[in-house]
Amino acid sequence: MRGLSGRLAGTFSSGWPSWRSVHGGAAPNFTIRLAASLEKEALELNLPADPATIIADARKTSQRQGVSAFPQVREALEQSLIILVYGSNMIETAGSNLRITFKLCRAIFRGELVEEIINERDPEYKKGDHTGVTRSRKEVIQHAKALSFIIDHVILDNEPISEALILETHHISYSGMGDDDEVTPGKYREHEVAVSYSKPGETKRKVSRCIRASAVPKYMKDLVGSLNQEINEAERTGNMDPYTLAARFHHQFVMVHPFGDGNGRMSRIIMNVLLLEYAGHVTLFGSEETEKDDYLDIVGRGRKVFEKEDMEFARFVLAKSRSGLEQMLTWARREGNDHVSE
Template sequence: MFENIDALKAKLDQYRPLSPAIVKNLQEDLIIRWTYHSNAIEGNTLTLLETKVVLEGITVGGKALREHFEAINHRNAIYYVEDIVRKEEPFSEWQIRNIHQLILKNIDDDNAGRYRQQNVLISGATTPPPDYTLLNDKMAQLIDWYNSEAYKLHPVERAAKVHADFVSIHPFTDGNGRTSRLLMNLELLKAGYPPCVITVDNRLAYYEALDQWMAYGKTDCFIQLISEAVVDGFKPYQVILGI
C-alpha cells in the first residue's frame, strides 16, 4: 500500500533541501487549501478564495465573525505545527492542548485547550465517545502508545491511527476534527511527507471510513483514504519542481 508513496518521497528527497522561494510558495498554497477544506468539512461557509482574502487580512461581507476567526486560527495552528517539526519536539498532551487552544481562540476561550467536562455525542457516528471522567486516562494511554508502539507503523499508517484514535476519544467539546487533522499532518511532516488535505468533496467517504475504524476496528478504508490524500499531497511539489 505504501510503496508508491515511498517512491514519491524518495524522488522528492532528491530535490531537498528546497530553495526558500519554493518553500514559501508551497507553504502559501498549502495553508489556504488545508484551512479551507478542514474548516469546510466542519461547516464553515467561506469559499477557497474568501479564505485566501481573510488570511490576507480582509473582512468578507455577509460572513460570520466566527468563520473569519476559524480561518485565521487554523492558519496559526498550522504555523504552530510547523514550529513543532522544526524544533523536533516530542509528541505530548501539552502540544495537543496548544493546538486546540489556537483553533478555538476568540471563538470559545472558556473551552479552548481544556478537556470537556460533560458527555457528548458525535453527530452521525455509530458509537459515542468515552465518558468525560475517563478522558485523562484515555489521553495518557494515547501518548503512552505513541511513545512505545507508534514507531513500528509506517508513517502514513501512524498518522492515520493518531487521527482516528484521537477522534474516538473526542476530548474537547468542539474542534476535535480540525485538531485531529492537524495532529495527523504533524506526524506526516515529522517523517518528511507532504501534509494530507482531506477535501470537503470527500467528506462523506471520510466520515464513513472513520466510523468504520471507530465502531468496528476496520482500519483499511481509512488508511486507504489517507494514503490517497498523501499521494495527492505530492502533486504541488511535482508541479513546482517539474517532476
C-alpha cells in the same frame, strides 16, 4: 517577522521531509515501508514512482541543494496548507469561502498582521450578518494560527507530540469561539458526548457514545504515549510508515473525542503535521461534498474498532495524498535536478 514559509526554509539543508530524532541525537535515516494493506492503494495511484521513492528523492534533492531549493516548493507547500484549512473547515460547515480563506491564511503563514474583526468598509462585510461573517472569518484565522503553531513546535523545534502541545493547539484553534459554556479552549471536556453520523444518502443517523469524560485524561495520556513509542520504535528499526502512523492517531483521537468541540479539526491538524514531518506533504480532502461524505462515512465505520488499526482510513489518507506526492516528485525531478533514484 518571518512567516511560516520562511521558517520552514531553514529545514531544507538537513533534508525534506525533515527527519530529526526526537531525542536530539543523530537524525534517523528512515526507509519508508508501507503496510501490506496500503501497497495496493499505492499502485492504484498510478504515480511514476512509488511513495517511498518519491520521498527518498525529495530528501536527496533538498539535502543537495539546501535552502536554495526551497523557493521551488514554497508556493506549492503554502497553497496545500491553505487548502488543508479550507477543506477541514468545510467538513465542519465552518469557515469562509475559498477566496477569503486563501487571503487570510496566506497572510498568517507569511507573518502578516490579520484583523480578526471585520470593518464595515471591508467588501466582505455584509449588513445584517456581521456576527456570522466575523465568526466564519475567525474560524479560518484560528485554524491557520493553530496549524502554524504546531508546525513550528513539531517540525521546526523538533518537539514530540505531547498533551501540553495538543491542549495549547486546541486553545489557539478555539480561542474566541466561546459561545458554548461546555467548551473551554485548551481543556479536556468534563461532560459526556455522543457523535451522530449517517451514510451518504441516508436520513437515519446513528449515534455513538464517546469515551466518558472522567476517562479522557487517561486515554489521552495513553494515546500520546503510544504515538511516541511508535515513533521511537521507527527510529530504532529505521522503518517508517507515515500514512498508517498518521491515520491511526487520527482514528483513536476521534474515538476519544477529548474536547467539547473542535475534535475533528484537531485530529486533522495533528494527522497532517505527522504526514508533513515524515512524508513531506499533507493529505487534502473536504473541499468537495463527495469527499466530505466519504470521509465521514469511513470515520463512522471506524468507530466500531477503537482498539484496532482503521486501515480503511489509512488507505483513504494515502489516496488523498496523491497531489502532494505528485508535487514532491515534480520538484525533486524537475529539469536541473538530478534523477537521484532511477
